[in-house]
Amino acid sequence: MVRLPETQRALIFDQYNGPLEIRNIPIPEPKDDEILVRILYSGICHTDLHVWLGEMESMTTAPLVGGHEGAGEVIEVGAKVRDWKVGDRAGIKLFNNHCLSCEPCKNGYEQNCKASQNYGFTRGGTFQEYLVIRAIDAAKIPSHTNLAEAAPIMCAGVTVYKALKQSEVKPGQTVVLTGAGGGLGSLGIQFAKAMGMRVVAIDNKIKKDHCLELGAEWFVDGFDTENVIKTVIELTDGGAHGVVNLASAKKPMEQTFEYVRENGVIVFVGLPKDSKITLDTSPFIFRGLTLKGSIVGNRADVDEAMDFVARGIVKVPLEKVKLEEVAEVYQRMLDGKINSRCVVDLSF
Ligand SMILES: [Zn+2]
Ligand SMILES: [Zn+2]
Missing domain, CATH: 3.40.50.720 (NAD(P)-binding Rossmann-like Domain)
Known part of the structure; x- marks a missing residue:
């Protein structure tokens, strides 16, 4: 078992349009049906900017750790998780914790489920080093896929x-x-x-x-x-x-x-x-x-989109940035000066 540090780094804002600060926060423990993922890359979506600015206040919460395009490695699995093991590569997408029993869920439109909890919206997102996610909500990332490219597929792709x-x-x-x-x-x-x-x-x-x-x-x-x-x-x-x-x-x-x-x-x-x-x-x-x-897609859509990237048919133009540079990236988004997907590199 990997020995985890006491705390992890996370990018947090206390109020909308307020300072974005890196703080040390506890590493969560996975429940029986969850996995703990070490986030190695997180895409920065335009929506993250709108959330931070408070333009989506009715759908979000503050204080908040933003980010909803995560890609990383499974560090721990809950006692009842069957289809994930330590070392697997997992993707974290925006919409999660769907009820799987309402009409949209049953019809394959889980993204329209009213019960969802959303990373970087209503719960802490991928601008941190460790995250727990219900095992059935995480996306499988094939082992040969470039993880930095896989991250933006979780939302943009x-x-x-x-x-x-x-x-x-x-x-x-x-x-x-x-x-x-x-x-x-x-x-x-x-x-x-x-x-x-x-x-x-x-x-x-x-x-x-x-x-x-x-x-x-x-x-x-x-x-x-x-x-x-x-x-x-x-x-x-x-x-x-x-x-x-x-x-x-x-x-x-x-x-x-x-x-x-x-x-x-x-x-x-x-x-x-x-x-x-x-x-x-x-x-x-x-x-x-x-x-x-149309907004994002369901879990099958994520797998299908990922397959194009895994096969090298779709390339993701990337710019890697550090966690402390997210505020700068938001400013460049506001100035219209982003030419490729900025991805936070948390892999060191
Ligand atoms: Zn997004
Ligand atoms: Zn539902």
Whole structure:
């Protein structure tokens, strides 16, 4: 058995938008159905920033240790845990402790379970060295997978992968990704291509080469193109079969209804500032459109998304940072100066 230190380092804030401090806190003990995971890497998600700023106050708690994209190694297993052993690699995702008996849980939509407890939201998250998690909620990470790359799959990766599944776009058909050059989009282009979809990437023109290199077939400048709607319809020969909206501005969201083809599916992932956009219902009725919202995914979606990374088909562009640099990363997020996924390295 590994000899554990007395305490562990954790990044804590006492109040929203208050100082982020590293403190020594106790290492929790796993209950019978839990495992203790030594967190080696934790992705920094935009949502962590919004939580810290207090923009999601109704769903979160303070004081809090943030973070919900953890990857590490199992250190201890509870007495009743059967399918995990010490040394296994485990992923920590956002939503956990689902009841597994409500209607969404039973239908494979555990992410919509009202009973969930969420790391980095309602309980201490992955910006600490050790964490307990119910064994059935942890994600298996294959032994040959790069752990730093595995961490962002727990939220960013599964979010965009699930949204692509929800778009119902089939191999050979076209999908538009708005905000394609960002963190989610950079993964989304690769997942979509691996799933056989033909990708139209929409973003700022400075992201053009980046999107094309990742596998987008077409790039549309969402700001300077004279008529984005007409351009997408022409490129896709009549309109895209599906759209995954990752942008959080209203205009690109409203444009999706115009360039999706008949019976197409639009999936909203990005959240605009006050959550509101203008929606004309007529295309939904006359053109048979479907609008869905999607947030993260269930445990099977996490495993599937992880498999693409384990096989080296989807690469996660990374920047490793220290725990004391998280506040700096938040500032860079606010300034729009993040080009890859920042991952806290806790492995030393
Ligand atoms: Zn997240
Ligand atoms: Zn449930």
